[in-house]
Amino acid sequence: MKKIQKIHILIAVMTLGLFAISCENDETKFTAIETNPIALSELPITSIELDPSNPANAAVTFNWNEANYNQQASENYSIQLSSDSEFTNPIIATSVVGTTSATLSVNELNSSAGSAGLPPFTFSPIYAKVVSSIGTQNGLPVSSNIISFEVQPYFNYVFKDYYLVGNGTSADWNNNNNNPPLFRDSENNNFYTYTGFFTKGGGGFDDGRFKILEVRGQWQPQWGTSTPEGSDDIIEAGEIAGNPTTQDSDPGRFGVASDGYYTFTINFSSNTYTMTSYDDSGSTSLSSVTLQGDALNGDTAMTQSSFDSHLWYVNSVNLQPGDLQFTNNTGVSWAGSTSFSGVATEGGGNIPVVVQDDYEVWFNDLTGDYIMIPLNL
Missing domain, CATH: 2.60.40.3620 (Immunoglobulin-like)
Incomplete structure (x- = not known):
């Protein structure tokens, strides 16, 4: 009986070994490959007038064929819109996973059209394409063909406004004191500038300082230098930080070394700023x-x-x-x-x-x- 048990055990071990080898040999490896461009269908209509009284109604539905990345994972699709066919400044209207259609509501299309730069209350062409990708990192992106149609948005104020606060400015450290706004570039909505008088006040390390607020009367969100307060030496250019946008703690302070006119710029695309002296000696003083x-x-x-x-x-x-x-x-x-x-x-x-x-x-x-x-x- 003992010999029979040993034989049975040996057979079992050999069987498991063969099974393991068989599993290794049968292992299938999937390699993602770039898909052929998907085809975005033309819309059955050529122009859409958006009605602000029904913002939740469906405005437009996009349809396309399925991408093929040689993977069993679901594909990602992003609907991109632009005011020009070159997609110079595209915006993502919506994103879906594992489906080949997407519908935008009246409010969603209006917001997207405004973000793309279309003026309100007039029909303007807008261009659309679908970008397919795969995985959580949106790998192997491939763009579809481009279609176009006309849309008339209602008004949508898509811009952000920013305000000065600090003892180097007229508002002092009061977040609701007629704080002057920064001036937004008309061609780059992420670039702001302010040319004006700044004071050094008492002349100490903490004087002549300022930050940027997004809402008057609220301390957050606020923007400043990437160097924390206390070690935030006054420098003419550097990186910006924001609470809560880039961090939980408050950023450092911008500043000036002496009283005078300066040009301050801040770029929320590159998260950088500059602070340079401005010569106002030849300026005209106006009375009204x-x-x-x-x-x-x-x-x-x-x-x-x-x-x-x-x-x-x-x-x-x-x-x-x-x-x-x-x-x-x-x-x-x-x-x-x-x-x-x-x-x-x-x-x-x-x-x-x-x-x-x-x-x-x-x-x-x-x-x-x-x-x-x-x-x-």
């Missing part, structure tokens, strides 16, 4: 600046900042769709060609107001920078 144009119900005088004589503002003025100019006490008119923000030049035409609302308006007579912030949209 007035808002004029058919967007107004009568001329409106702007208030001159008591901290910086080149900075003018109106805290609230009702504007209708139409045109706007800045006129100074010498009779010279300044205007630009872009709504909400831009650079006005002497005899520069008219600033377009595209939607009715109460606006906060700021103008810098040193640089021509202007910004119009809607208060209710």
